[in-house]
Every structure is written in C-alpha cells, then in structure tokens.
Amino acid sequence: MEKAQEYKYYSTQRPVDIGTFPKDKDNPPIRIENYEGRIWVENDTRLAWGELAYAQPLSEKELYNYELKPSRDNPDMRRVMDAQAQVVGKWEDEGRVPEGKRLTWFYPDFGCYVVKEFVSPERLAECARGVELQRAAAERRQARQEKAPIAAQLREAGRLAGERQAPSAPKRDAPDRGGR
Secondary structure, eight states: OOOOOEEEEEEEEEOOOSSSOOOSSSSSSSEEEEEEEEEEEEETTEEEEEEEESSSSOOOOHHHHHTTTOOTTSSSHHHHHHHHHHHHHHHHHHHTTTTGSSSSEEETTTTTEOOTOOOOOHHHHHHHHHHHHHHHHHHHHHHHHSOOOOOHHHHHHHHHHHSSSHHHOOOOOOOOOOOO
8 A cells, every 4th residue: 555645854953842834725734743852853964852754735925934944854955955966966076076065966777867865855955056146146247248348338338429410500699689
C-alpha cells in the first residue's frame, strides 16, 4: 500500500500548541508532533520545536502568519530547489567554487545539479537570488559598455536638439514710439 503524500512543516519559533498552526477545515493537520525540546532537523539545517503534516501544501501567507518552515522533502519545495540548484550549480562551476564551499554537486548520470544535504531551502534561495542579481548587473554593465562614449553621445544629443528646435523667428523691430 502506497503512503499518502504529505507536506511537512516545522515550528521553529515555539512548540506546537493551540493557535500556533493553521486549522483549515479543508486541509486539517494529518499529524502533529512536538519534540522533547528544540532539536536540529533536516540534516542539521534548522532548529525546530515540532512538526506538522498536511495533505495539501500551506499557502505562503499561512507559513508567514504561523512562522512555519517547509520541509525540503515536500514535493513543491523539491521542484523549487531543483530549479534553483541548476542556476546555482552553473554559477559555482563558472566561478570555480571549491568543493567544500559548494551548495550543489553535479549528478553525471542525469546531467543535472543536486542540492547537498546540509543546505537549507532558505540558503539555496538566497544564493539563487544573488546569482540572478549578479547576472542582471552584468547585463546592465554590458549594455553600458556597448554605448558610445559620452562625448559622442553629447554631440549626437546636440545635433538632435538642433533638428527638433523650431526655426528661429525673425527679430521683431521695436514699435515706433514717436520720439518719446
């Protein structure tokens, strides 16, 4: 018999108790477990007081409101982390990041990058955002370098301004005031 798919969330700020987790009638908790104290979970990537399991994923708003952290084993988190691993892994290869500092490793059988076990979803997401920001900055730098030098840009702007300017009106003579 196949085990039903569940979405696990960790309570990292307090033990699981009344009012500390979402209780939706359409998605009630399947399992609630408090630990003996605050312990390391997820390959020592975070400290938690307890865990909750649901049949459906919780919304970002619920996670934020109840200060819950999703497990990296949740199907939705695996998809997100797999996509982020491809971005971060390529960046680590390009930058020749030493093996001890890498967040990913290359899986040659499938030709893709895999997140190392000790990396938290938050750490991977932070690194992926950093890579995207670095790439966007590099594209902006490249676009600036492709522009003409400033002196040439100023000459061109002056020429365009002259073309767009209305023709100068003939100078009007002052009215005759009759010798006053």
